[in-house]
Amino acid sequence: MAGRLGLLLVVAALAAVPPLLPKYALEVLISVLFFGYLGACWNILGGYGGQFSFGHAAFFGIGAYTSTLLFLRLGLTPWLGMLVGGVLAAAFGLFAGYLSFRYGLRGPYFSLVTLAFAEMLRVVAVNWKAVGSSLGLVVPNRGSAPALFLFADKLPYYYVILVMVLAVLGITRALERSRMGYALAAIRENEDAAEAAGVDALSTKLAAMAASSFLTALGGTFYAQYFAYIDPSLTFGPAISIGGLLPAIVGGAGTVAGPLLGSFVLTPVSELTRAVLRGRAGADIMLYGLILILVISFLPNGLVGWIRSRRPAAGRAA
């Protein structure tokens, strides 16, 4: 009961406070939600299913490029384009996932093959003139056009990403308590045992892959509309794959709130370092790396795991 009330308060605060914030703080908050969103998408496959993808940028890039190209070439609104991107990303995810799982790639081998798939798409995008090659694509901003996913100021983007985060957290919550959620957890803990107990590991992992890649692609469209510019290394590069994986790990992989909590800790730290040490490029990511090492060394189950272990009697909070 207290947990539900707290959750309500947090959501109310997230909805009510931003209009009062200065522009910079709002931008940081958008980043926090954006990386929290990517983390939550990654979490479905990586956190619950234990399949550590290092190549979620592949899905992100497919989403960003699909909606942007449909908008630029055919005038299709990115609101619909993002769904097309999601479907394409899910199709690619199923293809890559089927190949990897079918041939029994687990653990680090799965991480490597996903990394390779993302890098291949990056190389294709760099060399493909029709999609802008390494110059990338500019989303023309004609002022405010809500029907085209374009807004004159930052606040509407904030609410879009807020709704996206809450939706994916809701999906994760439902997943956690579903048959599929239990099957995923069983696979993560011991795949052979899960199969022996009658879990269809292949189709369970593929379903998680499809959901995770579809949702990640929507984040790609958000990125394209918000920053109005995409290029191959920004969208298909390893930075995006790591940007989704880190908040989830730091916050607590395989927990509902973990990715968002992780992003609330990581993103402001990195934004602040960047602002303070202007002109010292890299300091923020260096700090990122240090935090990653410290969290894994001292809080191997992430922030949520640490909070739970400190109050074992209080039961599980969302």
Next chain:
Amino acid sequence: MTWLFLQAVVSGLLLGGVYGLVASGLSLIFGVLRIINFAHGAVMMLGMYTSYWLFVLVGLDPYLSILVTGPLFFVLGMLIQRIVIEPNRAAAEHNQLLLTLGVALVFENLALVLWQGDFRTVRVWYSGASFLVADVLVEVPRLIAAGGAVLIALALWGFLRMTDAGKAIRALSEEPEGARLVGIDVARIRGVAFGIGSACVAVAGALVTPFFYVAPDVGETFNIMAFVVVVLGGMGNFLGALVGGFIVGLAESLGAAFLPGSLKQLVVFGLFVIVLLLRPEGLFGARRGR
């Protein structure tokens, strides 16, 4: 056409020797610690900067700088293992992998903070030296790098075969439980292996500085190539890594000769995915229960 092919083969083989040494280090670390070291390329980058600064500040020849980078990065590797990885030995496999990713992020961005993102090059008197063999151009620094890399890798192979420390490393790589039972100091050997692997890649970095640019993210390319090579040669298979290096070097350079733009990388990644899917134990390895 034939000329282009021959030229590509020669360039590929020369590049492949360097890949081989980089990947041997990675393979050694994987064999003993069972983790994929994402910091490997970052260590190479630091090795390249070490050679660069020794050349710029003291005028030391990049080849002679090996005498410094080798021992220095052996110690650094041991420290990384001792301080960052060993305390988390019991943690899940993916957490250890993420630790090495953290180390890579720290190193790479430390270099960016200290020396900015500029491309730096070492211009030595032999940087542009080359000769022709039947119309095929052979660049001297690349030849020396490839030859040196192969010699060092073979010397290391000998070390692993002949010496007690080398045998302990191989024992640990092949039969961790048994190695512990016969009284090998497992934690120390893991440190030694990480140290040797890091020294290998740093020395490879020193060998390429006369003809390759130095920048904070230069290690990333080599890191991914080394993953490809190690998977090709079989994770933990030392000689396999050397042979795999030549295959990947050839694939990349033939791809560059016959495909436009940077599509050569597609050939390498394509090879990678195919080998991962069909023979994850490597081209030469026997299927082993994991």
